[in-house]
Amino acid sequence: MSGVMETGMEDGMQSRSSAPDGRPEGGREVRWSARRKEGVVLRLLRGESLDALAREYRVAAGTISGWREEFLAAGREGLKSRPRPEEDRRLVEAQRKIGELSMDLDILRALNEEIDRRPRRPRR
Numbered sequence: 001m002s003g004v005m006e007t008g009m010e011d012g013m014q015s016r017s018s019a020p021d022g023r024p025e026g027g028r029e030v031r032w033s034a035r036r037k038e039g040v041v042l043r044l045l046r047g048e049s050l051d052a053l054a055r056e057y058r059v060a061a062g063t064i065s066g067w068r069e070e071f072l073a074a075g076r077e078g079l080k081s082r083p084r085p086e087e088d089r090r091l092v093e094a095q096r097k098i099g100e101l102s103m104d105l106d107i108l109r110a111l112n113e114e115i116d117r118r119p120r121r122p123r124r
Contacts, residue, residue, distance in 0.1 A: 034079040040064060041071045041079075 040053055044064060054061040070079055 010069050034081075037067045037079045038071065044068055 023069055038060075040057060041064070045068070046052060050061050050064060053059075054064055057064075067079060
């Protein structure tokens with residue numbers, strides 16, 4: 001086994017799962033951290049068999065292949081499923097600003113239409 005593995009499964013330790021499909025007893029899926037995915041992908045890239053890793057971690061080979069492709073495309077950041085808090089905060093702020101500007105635009109368009117409908121008086 002490679003020294004990269006940080007999952008707590010080295011030396012023959014069992015995973016937290018007791019079901020044959022890798023799920024805990026309750027049937028819900030286990031959340032994989034980016035670091036844990038990275039460890040599996042690095043073992044794969046170092047030449048370990050995809051099928052052996054899939055059996056060891058009780059994950060579909062296609063899932064591990066997908067992690068490999070994401071990792072190669074973006075490194076560890078590509079494996080994270082949640083945005084970082086700063087990115088999330090900036091996204092919410094940008095969405096709020098877009099909503100505010102959309103409302104302002106709607107109001108200005110309505111006012112402009114109202115002005116266009118009024119008859120024009122000659123200026124003195």
